[in-house]
Amino acid sequence: MKCPRAAYWGAAMLLLASGALALYGQPDIERKWQYLAGEYGVRLDDRSVYIDPAELLSLMQDDYIRLLIVDVRPEPDWNLFRLRYAERIPIEELPQHRARIAGLPANAVVVVVSNGEALSTRAWKHLMVLAKPNAYILEGGLNHWLDVYHQRKEQPRESDRSQELEGDGEPLRHTFKLALGDRHRTSFPDPHHVNPRQYEPKVKLIKKVVKKGGCG
Amino acid sequence: MMAPWDLVAILGDAGAWAVYLAIGFAFGFVLESSGFGDGRKLAGQFYLTDLAVLKVMFTAIVVCMILLFWSTALGWLDYDDVWVNPTYLWPGVLGGLIMGVGFILGGYCPGTSLVSMATLKVDGAFFVAGVATGVFLFGETVSGFSDFWYSTDYGRLTLPEWLGLETGVVVFLVTCLALLMFWGATRLRRALHGDGS
Numbered sequence: 068m069k070c071p072r073a074a075y076w077g078a079a080m081l082l083l084a085s086g087a088l089a090l091y092g093q094p095d096i097e098r099k100w101q102y103l104a105g106e107y108g109v110r111l112d113d114r115s116v117y118i119d120p121a122e123l124l125s126l127m128q129d130d131y132i133r134l135l136i137v138d139v140r141p142e143p144d145w146n147l148f149r150l151r152y153a154e155r156i157p158i159e160e161l162p163q164h165r166a167r168i169a170g171l172p173a174n175a176v177v178v179v180v181s182n183g184e185a186l187s188t189r190a191w192k193h194l195m196v197l198a199k200p201n202a203y204i205l206e207g208g209l210n211h212w213l214d215v216y217h218q219r220k221e222q223p224r225e226s227d228r229s230q231e232l233e234g235d236g237e238p239l240r241h242t243f244k245l246a247l248g249d250r251h252r253t254s255f256p257d258p259h260h261v262n263p264r265q266y267e268p269k270v271k272l273i274k275k276v277v278k279k280g281g282c283g
Numbered sequence: 284m285m286a287p288w289d290l291v292a293i294l295g296d297a298g299a300w301a302v303y304l305a306i307g308f309a310f311g312f313v314l315e316s317s318g319f320g321d322g323r324k325l326a327g328q329f330y331l332t333d334l335a336v337l338k339v340m341f342t343a344i345v346v347c348m349i350l351l352f353w354s355t356a357l358g359w360l361d362y363d364d365v366w367v368n369p370t371y372l373w374p375g376v377l378g379g380l381i382m383g384v385g386f387i388l389g390g391y392c393p394g395t396s397l398v399s400m401a402t403l404k405v406d407g408a409f410f411v412a413g414v415a416t417g418v419f420l421f422g423e424t425v426s427g428f429s430d431f432w433y434s435t436d437y438g439r440l441t442l443p444e445w446l447g448l449e450t451g452v453v454v455f456l457v458t459c460l461a462l463l464m465f466w467g468a469t470r471l472r473r474a475l476h477g478d479g480s
Binding site for chain 1: 284285342345346349352353355356358361362363364438439449450451452454455457458459461462465
């Protein structure tokens with residue numbers, strides 16, 4: 068039984084298609100974001116993912132919510148000051164956490180923080196590309212958080228040093244005499260001792276779609 | 284919006300079931316059309332008398348793989364959202380051996396036995412009954428060997444990650460491997476059984 072001519076044509080087409088794919092390559096994170104921008108970019112444009120510090124503080128006290136605060140700042144800033152329960156994950160390390168973040172339960176909320184909004188917005192885009200969690204961004208970053216909750220004696224600074232710390236030009240504007248990390252009282256302010264703050268709640272829990280598959 | 288889509292959210296329960304039904308119908312139709320409802324044809328693969336199973340299945344895998352990763356490359360599909368069975372290495376090896384022995388002895392895999400039963404073949408129906416019994420027994424006893432069942436867990440492990448190569452390169456290599464296997468298997472069958480068998 069001879070091999071039909073069509074089989075050779077089929078084989079040639081498969082080789083051509085797979086060879087072209089090897090040359091074209093798979094999309095990296097930036098290219099993938101371009102594909103997803105139409106779907107998720109609107110949330111950045113209408114600022115529906117930027118949450119007020121008061122909403123984040125409320126989430127930090129909510130036992131029902133499984134909160135993951137992702138701090139994407141460089142280590143020196145992280146050492147100076149960070150939010151209680153935050154986890155430092157630099158942007159370039161986010162892919163290593165993809166499976167864990169994608170597997171978060173339906174009651175999980177991810178909040179990305181940096182000193183301002185530029186770095187955290189970039190990290191949010193990466194997160195949406197990698198795992199599409201129910202993720203938000205701290206509005207105004209930790210500088211805004213400190214503006215709201217820091218009962219400071221120190222004045223906001225215009226530091227040259229801190230500008231060296233964060234690549235995206237988002238220095239930590241507040242001075243700290245000691246690197247207290249999350250032991251600073253503003254890391255998790257006592258809600259009974261802060262001024263009530265009006266905000267528009269934006270966090271919504273999402274319904275998780277169960278993904279399964281297989282072949283008999 | 285990039286695939287995969289949440290069909291229930293888009294079409295509702297009934298619409299999603301209709302899509303599942305259509306895909307299942309097409310799958311069964313192709314299996315039956317390829318002759319895979321006949322246990323003798325399937326078993327012929329193991330005796331190198333009929334290589335249709337290898338050619339049809341591997342062609343399906345390669346075509347699906349190329350379409351899948353071209354769709355990903357062009358931004359139509361998010362591969363990270365596609366379910367990939369997690370790898371439990373040694374349980375998978377043992378399970379594959381058991382299924383392979385069952386395939387040779389019974390002439391079917393679970394899917395093809397359903398196709399066979401759908402065409403009222405008695406051997407297919409008995410095979411399905413055996414599968415159901417096996418599934419029941421497994422479910423009742425798995426707690427006794429759960430340590431092994433969950434051992435060597437590699438999670439979502441794919442060939443590009445395992446080999447440390449670009450996905451497109453792996454797709455090309457698997458395609459070459461498939462074509463080489465088709466060629467080699469055909470040569471072997473001819474050598475063993477001649478052209479006409």
